[in-house]
Amino acid sequence: MVETNMTTHDRETEIKALLTKQKATAFREAYLDLHVYEQAQIFVDLDKTQRARLYRYLTPEEVGDMFNAIEEEPQDVVGYFKEMPLKYAGEVIYEMYTDNAVDILAYADPQDLNEYLHHVPQEAANEIREMLHYEDKTAGAIMSTEYVAITANQTVRSALQVVKKEALDAETIYYIYVIEDENKLQGVLTLRDLLTNDDDVLISDLMNTPVMSVRVNEDQAEVAQTIRDYNFLALPVTDFDDTLIGIINVDDIIDVIDEESAEDYSGFAGVDVENTPANPFRAAWSRLPWSLGLLILGLATAVVIEHYQALIQDDSTLIIFIAMIMGAAGNAGTQSLAVAARRLTNKEDESESFGKLILAEVWAGLLVGLASGLVFALIAGWWQHNYLLGLVLGLALMLSIATANLLGCLVPWGLDRIGIDSSVVPGALIATVSDVSSVILYFGLVQVFLKWMV
Amino acid sequence: MVETNMTTHDRETEIKALLTKQKATAFREAYLDLHVYEQAQIFVDLDKTQRARLYRYLTPEEVGDMFNAIEEEPQDVVGYFKEMPLKYAGEVIYEMYTDNAVDILAYADPQDLNEYLHHVPQEAANEIREMLHYEDKTAGAIMSTEYVAITANQTVRSALQVVKKEALDAETIYYIYVIEDENKLQGVLTLRDLLTNDDDVLISDLMNTPVMSVRVNEDQAEVAQTIRDYNFLALPVTDFDDTLIGIINVDDIIDVIDEESAEDYSGFAGVDVENTPANPFRAAWSRLPWSLGLLILGLATAVVIEHYQALIQDDSTLIIFIAMIMGAAGNAGTQSLAVAARRLTNKEDESESFGKLILAEVWAGLLVGLASGLVFALIAGWWQHNYLLGLVLGLALMLSIATANLLGCLVPWGLDRIGIDSSVVPGALIATVSDVSSVILYFGLVQVFLKWMV
Structure with a gap:
């Protein structure tokens, strides 16, 4: 998009070559000509030897400016300080904006931290120590003291x-x-x-x-x-x-x-989308508790279906459409959840209007359910030559969707009430709970209408 | 949080009262003392009579400054211009930052627009007309010409x-x-x-x-x-x-x-979370095509289950756990989708590393599936006194989760390849497709192992 960006890749190759060939002056000239953001982008691609040379060729002030622009996770950046001579690291830290330095130093070993700060002027060192005490994600943790x-x-x-x-x-x-x-x-x-x-x-x-x-x-x-x-x-x-x-x-x-x-986004998806481990073992490990938890919760569907096993044994057509009902209700419930969670996060509405939202969602659920239920009843009735089954299925779909919508609003609202951030409710939780309510509703209805259906 | 904010509600009541009592000077003093953002917040709560008075008491410049800070949807804001005398509207438009004025005027009737611009100095009017041509969501549409x-x-x-x-x-x-x-x-x-x-x-x-x-x-x-x-x-x-x-x-x-x-977020949730109509009929109407589409797609599960109906008739325990498998696979698939879509949106990775992501997701799926499958096999085996059924269920769960993870990566990647924004793939689509693959995998495995199972 930007002219100066066109040769990013070439420039990076050139700058790395200058480091490898140990051309200090040419390196300084080419590297310092870049915006600090571009400098940082190249820096994180260097190998250890190249980085060691860079620390020799650049002043702590130049490295400090560039470190302000590094976008890696702070727990990764902190390792760079360990590669530098202690005094140099202290000076780099001193040259950085306090908020950026503190972000990174929060991940330093206490012993390393003391050694770095030993080389930072007293007043600035005290400021850094003080800011390290502010809780993560508060104003104190992201503020800068240079005003x-x-x-x-x-x-x-x-x-x-x-x-x-x-x-x-x-x-x-x-x-x-x-x-x-x-x-x-x-x-x-x-x-x-x-x-x-x-x-x-x-x-x-x-x-x-x-x-x-x-x-x-x-x-x-x-x-x-x-x-x-x-x-x-x-x-x-x-x-x-x-x-x-x-x-x-x-x-x-x-x-x-x-x-x-x-x-x-991560809360709704039920997975940390920003920090997915590249290693599949670690990725699997981090998702496992949640997956197993939902699997256990899903056991309730098995219990319900087993309870009605005799019905299915008598007429196995009853089971054909169960997956469709669960799927449609699950989808509707996660939609409601998305709307409700967003509304709660933005906090624009007071509880009165959130009550209205819940009502609107249940109504919307009943309407979507009614329309879907009609279509479903016709398809199922025509296919299975059993319009009464179709009617039961359509009714079950309508009630399942409305229930799922209600769950999608009530669960985040309830959590919000007891002080839990509603953005941590994953769609999968609502989908799993709504699976349970859907099978209960469906078989409950089947049982009621059974005498006319056979 | 902020001291000056504490009495927002009282101040709003007071300012409305001043308009009602037609106290022009007192109103100007109280209203103009506020930050334009606060002025705008009060303005959008006024009724028509109050607004008419406000236009009389404030200069176009003062109203223009305040209009810069209105956060309502532009299609709603444009109506305010219609309430003003034409010349006044033109002057307000002239006083606003061009980008903000253009955002709103994009929703004006062509005839109204001409009349407003008739009262805007020639050069500024031309600038506005020119900017109205820039495509939505481009640099041209959000830029300001005051530099x-x-x-x-x-x-x-x-x-x-x-x-x-x-x-x-x-x-x-x-x-x-x-x-x-x-x-x-x-x-x-x-x-x-x-x-x-x-x-x-x-x-x-x-x-x-x-x-x-x-x-x-x-x-x-x-x-x-x-x-x-x-x-x-x-x-x-x-x-x-x-x-x-x-x-x-x-x-x-x-x-x-x-x-x-x-x-x-909306793309993933399959629902526009920012502009959900408050009216449940309109909300239902906007969600219906998508809900019906997925319902029809979900019909495939019914076709598959019907295909294996004879098996279920023989042994209805086969059906007890099907909902759990579909649920777990659907959840895993939407997690993969979230990770893949985010990766594609951020575009930090080239296709090579996206290939790696797909591989890692399938591996993670196999591992999560393996662990869940083992737990599931033990539960199902112990519960139904049939460890071979447990084994088949565990295997089906593992393969279903891995398949769902693969779908969660491949679908957004494929869409991205053909130029469709991958952030529009809703989790519900992956969940529905994975429902189909899960029932196929499950009953396929049951058929293979059937001779040993009975």
């Missing part, structure tokens, strides 16, 4: 000087935060505000207040929603006494949105 | 003057694009670059080149991926002769990412 802060009694002129001074280190200079004593967050303004006002205007006359902010323990999904709704480029993070302790940038939020959507 | 452009022979000082002048209109001033004759895109620099360099430096010495850009017809999902990978705040859009025609901002991209993830 621009000024005070309300400054003028636009002096504020611009602060911005210029911080421009090289801060992750964003486009939002400027106004703080008072002890770092209390007081106001915010944008670089745009600074540029469009006279140099002598006081910040206190210009700043926006109150500031929209998030607490350090806020869930990252909520933070993402706020940034998305308000079209912010960054959002300040405060401690419990309103002290400004960091900011969350929109690029970190994009990763969060991706992560959360992959989680929803 | 800052300078030329390479300017100095930092004069560039900053341009930025200050454009600051009120441009959607972002943080990226500045360098153009040459006929708007050809030549370079890019950030506001950060301008602020950290001396006033007399020439832009040509400072700008980054070549510029990463996207073509106007590029798929929005690709644009999102680029912005995400490179952590850009915006990306320029060029015509086929490299003329700069717009930019795409990160906040538009967040909406795209959300939209695309909802599409993937």
